[in-house]
Amino acid sequence: MNVLTIDNLYKNFGSQKIISNLSFSVPENTIYGFLGQNGAGKTTTMKMVLGLLKPTSGHISVLGETVTYGQTKTNRHIGFLPDIPAFYNYMKPSEYLALCGEITKLDKKISKAKSSELLSLVGLDNANKRIGGFSRGMKQRLGIAQALLNEPKLLICDEPTSALDPIGRKEVLDIMQSVRGKTTIVFSTHILSDVERICDHVAVLDKGNLVLNGTLSELKQKHRQDTLLIEFRTSVDSNRFRNENNKFTLLQNAELTERSILIKSNDLKKTLEEVYHTIDTSKIYPERVEVLESTLESLFMEVVK
């Protein structure tokens, strides 16, 4: 079953087209990575799902219910973590979660139990001070706690890791990882390593269009293009090897740096043959010859041009 379905979505701000003809659906219990450069329309799309922005045209549904702009009932299924979550600085985290509980009409006892459970999940159970004194990372973690309070079927996170240091990022990703299976997560980011770490589905948005969509392994398989890395001990070796190689077509698709050569190839076997033949004849021995797996980064660069 699909938790979120977006159909032919368009959004213009004045004459500026932000989203055009966007359609995709998010299956249950996946972690859906929503990728794109800054300004690609990720936040706009998420805000439309939450009824905070009005789509120019198109249809959005959450668990089969249509999202309406403004007051929308579908928000009861959703937990949202904004890119920079803003809290009432004069409150303590437990007070803030209590307020959230009252607003979502949770029973007081359940709300209290749930909030202390979540605070320990995000590692804030000992942070009994006002939110105003929190660091960015702590606020982000509190943001996750508030988003999970009403046990949402769908958790939407807008760039949850972008503003954090490596430790903060790892913590946030771990928390998201830990609720996998209980809730479906859609999260936007432009940090590719985060996606590779926890996502199973990926969609790439570019200039308001979906340019890539599928499971991570599927995408890597489909867009497979092998890259061969040859690294030398010195630049002298590298240069000599290049000159040796000039007679081959090998270097036509290569990226050269001081000590290494990157060769993109559609026929790996033939390329390897050529490379090893050159090594054999020239007696220039590289330090490393490695077949690089296609990465999300190369994929991303390829589709976002």
Place this chain on the structure above:
Amino acid sequence: MKIKVFLAFTKKEFVESARTYKLFIIIAVFFLFGMLNPILAKMLPELLPSLMPEGMVVSLPAPAPLDSWMQYYKNMSTQLILFVIIFSGVIANELSKGTLINMLTKGLSRKTIILSKFTATTILWSLGYLICFLTTFAYTLYLLPGELPNILFSAFCMWLFGVLILSFMLLGGVLFGNIYGSLLVTGGFAVLFMILGIAPKLEKYNPYLLSSKNINLLTSKMAMSDFTISILITSFLILTTLVGSILVFDKKQL
């Protein structure tokens, strides 16, 4: 169930005003002015001669309770402006900082937000107003004993005008989403009423009457019935501004 959510969010507004010290500032300022009104009225005739150049003789009538209430209404406009400046961010700040996003995406209705904020600011305004009124009333009775007609009614008129100003403040915040917009709309309406106040024929319809002719009630120059139309129009304007704020907020992209 809905009323619980309304109460929870209204409570949050009070917690906010207490923890950001707004509540205490309001209580202190309104209490101080309350004390000051009768004192100024009592002292002015004694102070004035010493401020005048030597040889100039000023003869002032002995201070009366009316003088204290003249101070009260003169100073209350200042207090109202101060109140608006302190609370101008009540909705504007939440919109510009984005603190409402978490609340809205949890299903808090936009109508509830407006009604909660209107209720909370009106209660705070009433509290400050009552403190100032009671202090002035009691201290005037002590320093300058005497009786005046329509004291309560006159005070009510000024209070109601204050509520109207607060509703403009909310509308401005919703429309522009920042403090400046909030102050601009409030100030704009206040100036509009003052300009309309120039035309004597319009006077009885003008909400400005409620804050400018209070003394005429105390001296019996005007009767309570002279204020009826203005009170009705003001109440109607409060209601429309409130409904308008809700409608604007419902359509606002956040």
